Amino acid sequence: MAKVFRLLLCVLLLIVSEATGEDRPNIIFAMADDLGWGDVQYNNGKAATPNLNEMAHSPNTILLQRYYSGGPVCSPTRGTVLTGRNHNRYCVWSANAGGNTADFVRPETMPLPLSEITVAEVMRQAGYSTAMFGKWHLGDFKKLEKGNEKWPISHPGMHGFDEWWSTERSAGSCTINCGCFSIATCVNGHYKEPPTCTNYYTYTNNSGDLEEWPDAIPGDDTHFLFTLAEKYIREQAKSQKPFFLYLPFHTVHIRYIATDEMREKYLKQNYTEEQADYFGAITAMDEVIGELRSLLKELRIKDNTLFWFASDNGALHNSPGSVNGLRGYKTLLYEGGVRVPGMIEWPDVISSNKVSWFPVISSDLLPTVRDILGVKPSDDRPIDGISILPFLQGKMDHRNHSIYWGYDIHGNFNGKYNMSTSGDQYKLMATYENGKVLRHYLYDLLNDLGETTDLKDKLPTIANKLLNQIEEWRKSVMESVDKVGCLGTGDISYFNN
Known part of the structure; x- marks a missing residue:
C-alpha cells in the first residue's frame, strides 16, 4: 500500500503550477517544545524574547493569537505538522515512548506509518530540497533489542527529508550530546545530575548504518541546531533551489537547562534556579530566531521565505511556564493545553502587520503548502487541516471549518x-x-x-x-x-x- 501511495503521489505531483524555482517560496517551520501561550514577552511572559517580539510586530507578519497545536502533547502535534491529518487517524495516540521494552506493542510506541504522505514528501516531489534538524519523536531510529527486533524503525529520511540530524525524542535544552558528559567544561557546573544522554543521529544517504554526531556539543541546543540550519540554508541559497526546513527545537521541554551565561541573567533578577534555567533556555531559543531572520536577510531570500513559528503544545503543569490566563496546560484539551504561540512572516505576501484571532492549527501546514504549489491531493484520504493561503493573502476572514x-x-x-x-x-x-x-x-x-x-x-x-x-x-x-x-x-x- 505504501508503494502504491507513493506512486500516486509521484504521478499527481506532476500537476503543479508553472511557477519557476524563483517564484516558489522557501518554507521554514520552526517549533518550540512545551512553550506556553504566556511564555513569550508579547503575551506577558517573564522570559526576554526580543526577537520573537520583533518578528511578531514586523510589517510582514501575522501574529496568530488563536494558533493551536494539533495535540496536547509532543508526538501527536508532530504528526499533524507533517501529515495535515489528526494524529489519531494513524495511531499516534500520545507521546512516543519507544525504546527497548518488553511491552513493545503498547500504543505509545506507534511510529509514523510509511503510508502517511508528509509535507516533506510533497515538497521534495515538487522539486524542493528538504531538511530537518531537531526533535523527531515519531519513532525509533535503531532496531530494538530484547526480543523486539521486528519493531520498525521510523526516521525523517523515510518520510521525505533529504538531510537530517535528529534526536529520537526529548532531550535537555543544553549540552545534550552523549559524548559531552566526560568533558567537565561541557557541563557548565550547575547540573544536580546529568540529563538523559541523547544523541543526534542520521543515516548516510538515508540508508546503511545509523550515524551518530561525532563530537561533543557543548552549550545551548538551539544554537547547535542553528549551525546546522545555517549551513543548509546557505547551500540552498547558493544553488538557488527552493527549500523546506523543519526545525523542531527541544526548548523548553524538561529538562530545561540554560547555559551559565543565560542562567546568570535571571538569577541576578532574583528568580529561582529553576526559573533561571527555564527563562534562560527560552531566551537562547529567541536568539536563534533572530539569527535565522538575519541570515535570510543577509542572503536576500527573506522576502520569498514563509517563516512559520509555533509550539507543539501548552506549558507543562507545575513548571515556570505560563498559559497567561488560559485554562489547563499540557496534556489537556482546554485552551492552555493547545493554544500556543504562533506567527507567520512572509514579506512577499503579507504587507502589513496584523494581530489575528483567526483560528489556525498545525495541521494547516500541508494543505497550505499544496495550495501554494498548486499540487492536488494524491488520493481522497481525509485531511483535517485547511489551506490558510487565502487568509495570508487577506482574502479570508472566517475559517468556516471546524x-x-x-x-x-x-x-x-x-x-x-x-x-x-x-x-x-x-x-x-x-x-x-x-x-x-x-x-x-x-x-x-x-x-x-x-x-x-x-x-x-x-x-x-x-x-x-x-x-x-x-x-x-x-x-x-x-x-x-x-x-x-x-x-x-x-x-x-x-x-x-
Whole structure:
C-alpha cells in the first residue's frame, strides 16, 4: 500500500503550477517544545524574547493569537505538522515512548506509518530540497533489542527529508550530546545530575548504518541546531533551489537547562534556579530566531521565505511556564493545553502587520503548502487541516471549518477519552465512555478566554450541533484507523503496507 501511495503521489505531483524555482517560496517551520501561550514577552511572559517580539510586530507578519497545536502533547502535534491529518487517524495516540521494552506493542510506541504522505514528501516531489534538524519523536531510529527486533524503525529520511540530524525524542535544552558528559567544561557546573544522554543521529544517504554526531556539543541546543540550519540554508541559497526546513527545537521541554551565561541573567533578577534555567533556555531559543531572520536577510531570500513559528503544545503543569490566563496546560484539551504561540512572516505576501484571532492549527501546514504549489491531493484520504493561503493573502476572514482534537484514546474507542471541536467562536468538549458521550461542555472563546462558563444549557442548539459534528468526526477517525490498519495487537505489518 505504501508503494502504491507513493506512486500516486509521484504521478499527481506532476500537476503543479508553472511557477519557476524563483517564484516558489522557501518554507521554514520552526517549533518550540512545551512553550506556553504566556511564555513569550508579547503575551506577558517573564522570559526576554526580543526577537520573537520583533518578528511578531514586523510589517510582514501575522501574529496568530488563536494558533493551536494539533495535540496536547509532543508526538501527536508532530504528526499533524507533517501529515495535515489528526494524529489519531494513524495511531499516534500520545507521546512516543519507544525504546527497548518488553511491552513493545503498547500504543505509545506507534511510529509514523510509511503510508502517511508528509509535507516533506510533497515538497521534495515538487522539486524542493528538504531538511530537518531537531526533535523527531515519531519513532525509533535503531532496531530494538530484547526480543523486539521486528519493531520498525521510523526516521525523517523515510518520510521525505533529504538531510537530517535528529534526536529520537526529548532531550535537555543544553549540552545534550552523549559524548559531552566526560568533558567537565561541557557541563557548565550547575547540573544536580546529568540529563538523559541523547544523541543526534542520521543515516548516510538515508540508508546503511545509523550515524551518530561525532563530537561533543557543548552549550545551548538551539544554537547547535542553528549551525546546522545555517549551513543548509546557505547551500540552498547558493544553488538557488527552493527549500523546506523543519526545525523542531527541544526548548523548553524538561529538562530545561540554560547555559551559565543565560542562567546568570535571571538569577541576578532574583528568580529561582529553576526559573533561571527555564527563562534562560527560552531566551537562547529567541536568539536563534533572530539569527535565522538575519541570515535570510543577509542572503536576500527573506522576502520569498514563509517563516512559520509555533509550539507543539501548552506549558507543562507545575513548571515556570505560563498559559497567561488560559485554562489547563499540557496534556489537556482546554485552551492552555493547545493554544500556543504562533506567527507567520512572509514579506512577499503579507504587507502589513496584523494581530489575528483567526483560528489556525498545525495541521494547516500541508494543505497550505499544496495550495501554494498548486499540487492536488494524491488520493481522497481525509485531511483535517485547511489551506490558510487565502487568509495570508487577506482574502479570508472566517475559517468556516471546524478544528478537532481527540486525546487519551489509545486505540480503545470504547474506553474513556476526550474530544473537542472549535470554530470561529464556540468550543465544545466531550468525554466519551463505552462509545457514548458521558458529559460535555460549551464555551464561548471570544468572550470567555478562560473557559469558565458552560453554555450548553443556555445555547442547546449550538451545543447539539457541535456534538453531532464531533460524533461524525469520531466515526471518520475510526474509519481512517481501519484503513491504515494500525490497530492490531502486536501486528506491525501496517508499517510497511
